[in-house]
Amino acid sequence: MKPKIQMVDSFNEKPILIFAQDDSESIVAGSDSTFYKNNYQDSLRNFLYNLNNQYDVRLMTFGTSCKESNEFTFTQKQTNVDDLFQKLENQFNASNVSDIIIASDGIFNTGKVKSNYNFKNAEIHTILLGDTSLTYDFSINRINTNKYAILNNYFPIEVVIQSNTYFEDVNVFLKENDRVIDQKKVNVNRGINKILFEQQAIKSGAHQYNVELTSALKERNSVNNKASTVVEVIDYNQNIVIISTCPHPDIGVIKEALNDVQGVKVKSFLEDDFKENIIDYNLVCFYKPFSSKKLIKRIDDCQSNNIPTLIFTGNNLDNMQNYFDRIALKKKTKFKGTNLVESHLVNDFKDFKIDKEWFNLWTTLPPLSVPFSANYSLKSNVSILLKQSINGVYLQDPLIYYHKIDGIKHGVVLGEGIWKWKMHQYQKTSSAEYVERFFQKVFQYLKKIDPKKRLNAIVPKITLEDEDLILSAEYYNENFEMDNSLELKLYFVDSIGNKYAKKMNKIDDNYQLILRDLKPGYYSYSMKFEVADLTFSDEGHFSIVKSKREWNNIVADHITMKTISGKSNSYFFRDLNKLVTKLIDSYDKKLITRQKMENKNLLDYKWLMFLLLIFPFLEWTIRKYNGLI
Template identity: 30%
Template sequence: MGFTLDTEYSLWFALICLAVAFLYAFLFYRNDDKFKDISSWKIRLMFLLRFSAVFLISFFLLSPLIKTNNKFIEKPLIILAQDNSESILHSKDSSFYKTEYRIGFEKLKNELAQKYDVVSIGFGATISDSIDFSFTDKRTNYSALFSEIESRYSNRNIGALVIASDGLYNEGVNPQYSTNNINYPLYILALGDTSSQRDIMIKEVMYNNIAFLGNKFPLQIVVHARELKNTETNVHVYDSNHELFSKKINFKSDDAFEKISLELEAEKIGLQHYYIKVDADKQETNLVNNKREIVIDVIDNRQKVLVLFNSPHPDIGAIKNALSVNLNLETEIYSLSKFDKNISDYNLIILHQIPSLTNAATTILSDILAKKIPVLFVLGGQSSFAALNNLKTGFSIGQVKTNFDESQAYVDDKFTYFDIDSDLKEFIEKASPLLAPYGDYKFSNTSSVLCKQKVKGVQTEKPLILFDSYMNNKIGFILGEGIWRWEIFSYKEYNTHELFNRLINKMAQYLALKINKNNFQLTVKKIFSENEAVIFEAEIYNESFELNNSEEIGIDIFSSDSIKYSYNFNKTTNAYRLNIGNFPAGDYSYVARTKISEKPVTAKGKFSIVPLNIEAENTVANHKILNDLAKNNMGDIFSVNEFDKLKNRILSDENIVSIEYNEKQLQDFINLKLFFFLVLALLSIEWFLRKCFGSY
């Protein structure tokens, strides 16, 4: 290490500093009568101390810098990356990888460490800083490995990368497309078995995570068989107690795929487990991939819709047809005169021309409004506008005489209650006109107009479809009859009823949707895979329904065998979040607790962790992709027992050498503590000597 001295000004100014220091010290001690009786060498010593201190202080004014030049030697870095996924142990040599292989790998590491810097990385579903040879990761991701190496060691002197793996990956991109930034040799230790064994596996199960109570839901199973030509097996599906399905399948080749489609009935509410099993062949060694567990959340979330009509009309059939395509809605249609059910059983009521000129329906209308059941009024020639006005819902029509206009619709761009895309907007504005009552329309300023009337090509401000809220209850109005023409127009113009159905269902779903007014709201998925982090999110609202996160939230999670896990939520800007990481497969329940206005509140629920066996789906090692990786990146491939060959190859590589480099640093002279204490010492010693010699 060498250093030089430099300043922001010319070093010639240092001569001025010397002159100033000399002159100051000389004048200070020239004619001091206090030192007449002491020897001259003592005066010269004090002079020298004062001169040195003043010179250093004045020299600091030149902003001196110290330039240091440090020489470093960086040894080559050898990176050892071990595949820690489950597929390694699915070969016939599984015990070998737990014992002999581990010893050989550790020996290789230690021998390389005598000459190089060596780091170990475990990879699979995640990246770890150490290798434990547990082989428990549920997935294999090469691209994450290469990204991590690039992030950590891009500025290091990497001599070589050694990857020990079976070449199987099931997450991320093809590893051959992830090595563009590699400029060092890549060596491979090829693990696993490349021979094709007799194996039957459940390759894929396709299903929906949610099913509705009482409905049938589809299930599709793909079975893959290797080296089992002209054999047969049975596929079974069970719930927790019974066999629900069984089918015999035949394999016609040594690489056969069979697809089984079936339907099961959702009979119970909640998280339901289903188990799929394929009978194993007698000579089959890998039985892990012969079974699969899935979890389906069976819910009873269908909204019940009641359509009441005054008299038969084509509008009623059109509305019924549109609602029937929505599996989340259960629609019932009754004539007002024949309806005798409990009005409280419904989530939405559509009233076609009710109240009417012949039936004011006062009792049922009062019941609907009192129980805050969302309602959609469809008006027409049979409607009693006087009776409707008497309901005082915030909307009224004043008529001098009963007249109707043929009114086309045009969409109000300010409408935001639900999305109206460009296709739906085009359909509404091109659809046939409705027969809308002529009169003086009055509606509250809280109303939201979906579309307005266009009469004889002139856009008016009169609403045609609007929504409002009456006593915290949703209300909608279709202010005209003839909506059945829109259904016909949809099919005639677009060859499908989809646009008409979409519009009616958006209106129905908006009205029927219940707003969650709970002050403590907790959100979490109900189904997780085994390698997926479980994340909770929560919000607390005060009495004014404003977000507030001043309180703490605690949660207790219970496994099916009553093991308890307790956590506290982390606060975000105005809400809460909790990531509890990965949990073992199984069913869990939870209870979250907090306080709102000093009152304790809770939120309860359940979730399920589904086992993940993706590493067992393919057990034949892919050494071809490993060989391509090595050859394309200046390396080579070695078998699992060739530790010494791999070591000698690295040691003999003349390109793996240490790097020498210089590092220059600049440091302000005044920041050096040594010189501060030096000046302090000079002045202190001078003061002490003057004290002793009688000056002070």
């Protein structure tokens, strides 16, 4: 065995001092911008140099993001002090941080600002930067408008103006494509002012509106007098009409379900009240049409014009064999009277996805009244969604099914009484969500989709440079259901011709990608992939615009800074020598003495071995000399 010895070494660990610099644009937006651009960093380095012997100094910048850095650019587009403390918590939680110095103008425009920031036992100091002199200024605080507007409808654009004094004759210009489309001259009071414009959506697509304020009084800061917003004008992409021979509560169920679907416009008429052109509609629903020659003619018009239809036959089809071609029934099918039947979903229905909850639900719904036949005979091109059942016995007789005529899908509901389904579910659950969603899918499947539009890219037209650009896409397979089993790529080009390619991420049934830190400018994009011999693509453009968040208010807020650190711990830049003295005088109280313990081989310490052996040897020699041995 080798003898061991335990060595203990004590040493003092320097306390960590974190200097966090606000690196946002507002620092250089005031009248003292020349100092911050040219002299500030050199002066700051001298200040920190005086502390290097006593402290382990770490430099950080914060604004849009927070990181360790000793380079200040004052170009960040927003200021988030709360993010700074979260970063400190994550990065220095186990460290001996004794002091935090925050140098900022106190203009925090993102995130929360707390009055009780603390980090372990560290003392927080603030350096008060920026210009606190109040200059007369008005600015666009925000623009309130609808994200979407319906074609030909009017929509509001509300301009919220913030002012620190009273202004007369302020011109408010509303522009589109650099053309003034409306303007108002207003008097602006101190505080918040709201100016309302009403615009008509006269063309579908994305529209960028620019607002600009002008006044005879020259302001020091005019950057905050301009702002933009985007409104997407949509044309109803599915106009549906319900035409019936009589009033019926089933029609109300259908309308309520479809009114909740964005992009769907629903009208209903009794047969004699319908005076419109049938070809103006994307889908026509007929309720009990076979008792009316007028509606039978309407059905023929739809089928000859390739307009999808959904026909609710009602519960009487006696002696109507001449009309069976229109609902994919063979003429040999005989109907006599009515019958009450329950329903069950078809397990192998593949034309669209069926929610799992529906299978159990549909077996509990009240019966419908249907035309009775002992021998339903359907044509071969039929896809059955719902079949009949009686007292829990599943029948093969159809209840809801689809068929095609010249490649156009049509739907048939044999019977009436779906209003009972909605009432039953509402009584059980206080919601008719499942029944409504079921009929939304029944109608959605009939929608005509251009194969070229099976890939749909969803990209915001305008995004601020300090915000994430969130792109998404939907691909519809041959059954016109969202499908993301294939790899989709995004290709985009900036305004100077640089090309980029990114792989879209798969999220649920669609695709999504988040892009950050894109430079302001105009971008064109395309998304594409190939399936067999077909290429699916969608393309368009988007713009990244400069953020003026840091210019909305350029008056330094030293009250907030003093709240963070306490009044006694706040310093102007010219008084940094006082902070240096305080930190140097107190650093020895912040030292931590640590011990390092090691096990060493005793044989490695020859001098120690010599001492251990020399004393016994001397004792033996003395005893021997004195005759004691």
